[in-house]
Amino acid sequence: MPKFFLTFAASLLILFTLELLKPVQQYLIQPFTGGLASLSTTIIEPFDANVISHGRVIRDSASGFAVSIEAGCNGVEATIVLIAAVLAFPATWRHKLIAIVAGFLAIQALNIARIISLFYLGQWNFSIFEWTHLYLWPVLIMLDVLMVFAIYLRWLTIPNATQRNPEQVENG
Amino acid sequence: MGSAGFKQQLLLALVLLPITFALWYASAQLLVAPASLVSDWILRFWLSDLVTSSGLSGTTFVVETSLGSMNGAIVPAKTAGNVITFEIDTNLVSYSLPFYTALLWASRVDRQLDKFLFGLVTIWCLMAIGVTAMIAKEMMFAIPDAFASAAGRPSPHIVALSYQFNVLLMPTLSPVALWLYQLRGSPLWDELSRRLDEASNTRFD
DSSP states (O other): OHHHHHHHHHHHHHHHHHHHSHHHIIIIIHHHHHHHHHHHHHHHTTTOTTEEEETTEEEETTTOOEEEOOTTSSSHHHHHHHHHHHHHSOOOHHHHHHHHHHHHHHHHHHHHHHHHHHHHHHHHOHHHHHHIIIIIHHHHHHHHHHHHHHHHHHHHHHHHHHHHOHHHHHHO | OHHHHHHHHHHHHHHHHHHHHHHHHHTHHHHHHHHHHHHHHHHHHHSTTTEEEEEEETTEEEEEESEEEETTEEEEHHHHTSOOEEEEETHHHHTHHHHHHHHHHTSOOSSHHHHHHHHHHHHHHHHHHHHHHHHHHHHHHHSHHHHHHHTTOOOHHHHHHHHIIIIIIHHHHHHHHHHHHHTTTSHHHHHHHHHHHHHHHSOOO
């Protein structure tokens, strides 16, 4: 356990420092964040023709309400926590890579749901928008990270369990 | 138990979140008061030249400086006739409390109250660091020269990393870390620990 926590903390620190580097922000984080805005708009457009996006901003052309996806809202921090946990837990590199890719997709799927929900909550009630944006959604995203990691642990142990005792797995 | 139990506890925590968030919202000022006292102490110790007073107003942490603004220049408050103040929304870090409470309440652990009190004190300390990191970031942008000389010229990268880590990450990560730490001795912890040991002893090619 201590080795897991030390590797986790070290990976976290390294990845967070890397994320703050100017070239990483310029060539990776900001284009990615802009992509999230475009993707959210693409998902909303079939249901709401008034939605437009430019850069990191999603705007309702009818009401003028807009949300800008900023640092801390793009799911990158949550993804970093997941990557650090996956790297710290002993497994093959293939397993780790699959977990990181699948986890990234799971986190971003929920994050897009978050962005879209906030876009409409903001038009409905700004106080509720702020409350959910600043306090509730970050917790739900972290629970998503934990859930993905729990599923990963389960997935990791299934082949091992099958090799050790097939009956136990069938009954379990 | 194992990761199936892990998932069940997470789902129960999700169910408990509306309750813990409602309790937190109703008593936020009271819950953040100890952390604000620690922040006040840190600021007075670290930025004694710059900070004249700090404290809570509702859930807003207000810092008054010895500086004011005159014709766009930063000058001593007495010269300017006004005081530059900084206001920080403490809820930005204190929402870790309802998250931690939901995780702990969803778990079957011994001496839950003792563990909760230990967690509360730990989170208060982390909240105080988070509030201080927010103040440092605000000051770095609003009064950069005065802040740099008063705070011993910290690198902007250190301030940015501290903000990123203590404000954007810790409010959601610290409850999880505390919760995992406090699971020690529980059947779920034993199972997770066994799996980690098994994985550690396996050679991965």
